[in-house]
Amino acid sequence: MSNKFSLSAIGQDSHRFVSTDDEKPLVLGGLTFEAEQGLEGNSDADVLLHALTNAISGITCIPILGDIADELCLKHKITDSSAYLEIALADLAEAGYELAHISFTVQAKKPKFLPIIEDIRKSIAKIVDLPKEHVMLTATSGENLTEVARGAGIEAFCIITVVPLESESYNS
Numbered sequence: 708m709s710n711k712f713s714l715s716a717i718g719q720d721s722h723r724f725v726s727t728d729d730e731k732p733l734v735l736g737g738l739t740f741e742a743e744q745g746l747e748g749n750s751d752a753d754v755l756l757h758a759l760t761n762a763i764s765g766i767t768c769i770p771i772l773g774d775i776a777d778e779l780c781l782k783h784k785i786t787d788s789s790a791y792l793e794i795a796l797a798d799l800a801e802a803g804y805e806l807a808h809i810s811f812t813v814q815a816k817k818p819k820f821l822p823i824i825e826d827i828r829k830s831i832a833k834i835v836d837l838p839k840e841h842v843m844l845t846a847t848s849g850e851n852l853t854e855v856a857r858g859a860g861i862e863a864f865c866i867i868t869v870v871p872l873e874s875e876s877y878n879s
């Protein structure tokens with residue numbers, strides 16, 4: 708892979724909400740929202756970290772969500788999605804790139820994103836070691852147009868920009 712240029716890639720993910728009698732909490736961007744209805748999945752179903760992980764796979768061509776995450780989740784009981792993201796980030800470094808910018812767009816009827824966007828940006832920025840200014844998130848309700856927009860779950864898209872790792876200049 709040529710290391711001369713910045714590259715971009717897109718990732719997507721979606722999860723259905725658990726049924727209301729299931730007490731699984733909502734996890735978004737590494738934050739747990741105890742009062743909100745959680746998402747179905749073997750893992751914490753962190754739809755944002757999954758979309759980001761998929762976007763990184765869009766650079767490395769190494770799929771993490773699937774066999775690798777399933778093994779961590781089902782065999783080793785690691786349900787924290789940041790563990791899957793860490794593997795993708797290691798693959799990215801191996802390919803000679805690092806994250807420069809992340810932009811998410813989310814569609815969800817609930818929860819209300821406006822009050823939690825800043826906390827989510829901060830959390831993801833910390834996980835990936837980027838300034839918060841380079842982790843953006845917008846959310847729309849979807850106007851009841853689709854099943855997601857009518858409250859069945861949450862869908863997220865993530866576009867990343869990665870730049871070549873320049874070992875000398877980055878370390879000085």
Ligand SMILES: [Zn+2]
Pocket residue numbers: 720721722748752753754757
């Ligand atoms: Zn997922």
